[in-house]
Amino acid sequence: MKSLAIINSSAPYGQCNYRESLDMLLANASYDRPVGLFFEGDGVFQLLKSTDAALTGNKDVTKTYGLLELYDIEEVFVSKQSLLKRHITREQLTIEVNIIDDAQWFTTLNNYNQALSF
Amino acid sequence: MLIIATKSPFLKPLPSASTGADLLLTQDGVIAITQVNDWSLFNNVYALSSDVAARGLNAHNNERIQMIDITEFVKLTANHQPIVNW
Numbered sequence: 001m002k003s004l005a006i007i008n009s010s011a012p013y014g015q016c017n018y019r020e021s022l023d024m025l026l027a028n029a030s031y032d033r034p035v036g037l038f039f040e041g042d043g044v045f046q047l048l049k050s051t052d053a054a055l056t057g058n059k060d061v062t063k064t065y066g067l068l069e070l071y072d073i074e075e076v077f078v079s080k081q082s083l084l085k086r087h088i089t090r091e092q093l094t095i096e097v098n099i100i101d102d103a104q105w106f107t108t109l110n111n112y113n114q115a116l117s118f
Numbered sequence: 119m120l121i122i123a124t125k126s127p128f129l130k131p132l133p134s135a136s137t138g139a140d141l142l143l144t145q146d147g148v149i150a151i152t153q154v155n156d157w158s159l160f161n162n163v164y165a166l167s168s169d170v171a172a173r174g175l176n177a178h179n180n181e182r183i184q185m186i187d188i189t190e191f192v193k194l195t196a197n198h199q200p201i202v203n204w
Contacts, residue, residue, distance in 0.1 A: 011126050013172055014146035042126045042149065050174030058172075085128075087152055 002113035003034035008043035009117060013056045018046050021118035022064055029071035036112055037068070039097075040079035040105070043118075044086060047078065049094035062094040077108055120198035121160075123147035130204065133159060139202075142194060143183075144169050147204075151175060157182040166191060 006025050010017040029035050039047060046061055053060040068076065080101045083089070090099065100108060109115060119139035123132060126146040136159050143150055143165040152175055157163050167185040170176060179185070186194070195201055 011146045011149060011173070013169075014124070014126075042128055042146070045149065045173060048174035050176065052171050052174065055168040055172035086149075 001031075001033050003036070003111070004028055005036045005038055005109055005112035005115040007038040007040065007109075007115060007117040008046055009041040011042035012046045012051065012061060013053055013058050017118040018043075018061055019058075021116075022061055024116060024118075025073070026064075026071065029073055032072075034112075035073055036075040036077065036108075037073060038077045038079075038105075038109065040082045042086075044078060044082050044088055047093045047095065047097070048088070049092060065095050068095065077105075079105060120194055120201045121204050122201060123150065123204040125204075127153055127155075133204070135159065140164065140194070140198065142166070142186075142191070144191070146173075148173060148175060151178045151180060151183055164190075164194065 006021055008021050012018040025035060025037060049062055051060060051062055076095065076097045078097045078099050080099050120142060121137060121139050122142045122144060124145040124147045127150040132150055132155060139160060140162045141160040148165050148169045151165055163183045164186045165183050167187055170185065
């Protein structure tokens with residue numbers, strides 16, 4: 001089966017991208033397709049544990065990200081430069097992630113057959 | 119004048135010249151409070167507290183930024199003209 005990389009680049013709750021990427025992720029993972037999850041740019045804001053999406057009338061994605069292990073999704077990568085620029089540290093993130101720098105970003109992506117950006 | 123910023127500053131940077139206007143940060147615009155900005159370009163800077171809390175950014179509270187609720191948001195729009203979407 002072809003492996004899939006899902007790349008999140010948009011901030012949560014202002015637009016629906018975060019929700020669509022999550023649906024795509026869970027749909028593919030439930031068919032045991034190998035999926036890697038990538039966060040860069042404003043996408044890293046999706047991982048903050050202090051979020052409270054109900055205030056915007058949305059469901060909190062951080063809770064769903066907590067279920068990733070159940071779906072055997074262990075490959076979660078976050079851009080180091082994107083975190084630094086936004087003053088976010090590993091401790092503020094809701095799940096365990098691999099923090100990679102720009103040089104590793106594309107070599108890691110290259111391990112997947114297909115990639116979708118949200 | 120009231121400038122309403124709704125987009126992430128990484129997509130749409132805030133005005134970089136003096137505006138003499140009030141600034142209201144809403145939706146993804148509240149991400150600006152996590153950044154170093156020259157807030158003196160604006161008279162008053164407001165941020166919609168529910169949008170800040172929803173995105174988990176409460177810890178970035180800054181004395182230059184006044185947290186407001188929806189009722190105060192409505193008052194701001196009633197008391198300013200023009201209102202410019204940024």
